Amino acid sequence: MPTLSWRHHTLIQALLSRGPHKEKDFHSLFTKITGKSPDNHRSLFNEYLRKINEELAFVQLELRACRNQYDGNVHYGIVNNVSDEQSKLGTKYSVPQIAFYKGIIEAIVQDAAAQGFISTIDALNIRLENQFLAGTESQSQGGSTHIPAAFRNFSMSQKEKTLEGLEKDRWICLKDGKIGLGVRSFLDLRSWFRNNEVPSCEVCNEAAVKAELCQNEGCSVRIHMYCLRMKFSKSKAEKVCPGCGTRWHYNIAKIEVLDEEEDASAPPESQQPHEPSTRKRPRNRAGIDSDNLEPGSSQSTMVTRRSVRLKSSA
Secondary structure (H helix, E strand, O other): OOOOOHHHHHHHHHHHHHOOEEHHHHHHHHHHHHOOOOOOOHHHHHHHHHHHHHHHHHHOEEEEEEEOOOOOOEEEEEEEOOOOHHHHOOOOOOHHHHHHHHHHHHHHHOOOOOOOEEEHHHHHOOOHHHHHHHHHOOOOOOOOOOOOHHHHOOOHHHHHHHHHHHHHOOOEEEEOOEEEEOHHHHHHOHHHHHHOOOOEEOOOOOEOOOOEEOOOOOOOOEEOHHHHHHHHOOOOOOOEOOOOOOEOOOOOOOOOOOOOOOOOOOOOOOOOOOOOOOOOOOOOOOOOOOOOOOOOOOOOOOOOOOOOOOOOOO
């Protein structure tokens, strides 16, 4: 099998050392390295990604693309596909910090209104004891469970410090007293969204964490704002819900940005470096069964074992 060239290595190193890149920055880097623009040499670009992923698969890593659902920008990053105890050693976060992160992600994903965020106050009020008890629920055989002191004594200042670290590492984004998912969470949780049937966007079939809802309360359709722009951009496009036919009151408004990114128009559909999903996932809103998710170890599984209910369809 042919080894990767220095060009492939440079792309990999850039993503590993500097973290996820916005699409335009990753394309610019590719152009500087190869002398070819991805826009004009799409086949060459895709071939580079394919070769990189073939090699990364041996160490159970993947170069993946995703959209930041708050601004529609596509990002490229490298994630870990392993979910075991050894991979958890790669995170710099303590067990209580991980539990705190899990609680935040849970609260955001479970929001039936698909706002894509929770308030900082709500996040700070998350009780780590509940996270610990939920994680041990299936293992307990009755009787009381001892909660470690690290969970019971996780202070407000420790939570605030953890939020700062998670934002710096791009696991979450903070703005105006609101907390949303960071681009690294969108990259790492992509498989988890699918496996746990998080409600998906009717247009792109990706998880609709931050999305617009059909105004018919009996309809479960969600659509990302950038997908609405694409769907209703044509003057003759019928502005109705694709699920129930209810008129969709759509107006082109500035997308709420929870990151430091500049306002962006909807970019063209990304060429994913992984195989796209062609099968429509069911919009099951019944329950979510969660396991592990470690910030820093790139796991695509979630946090507790308790079932939660999102907005139920009629």
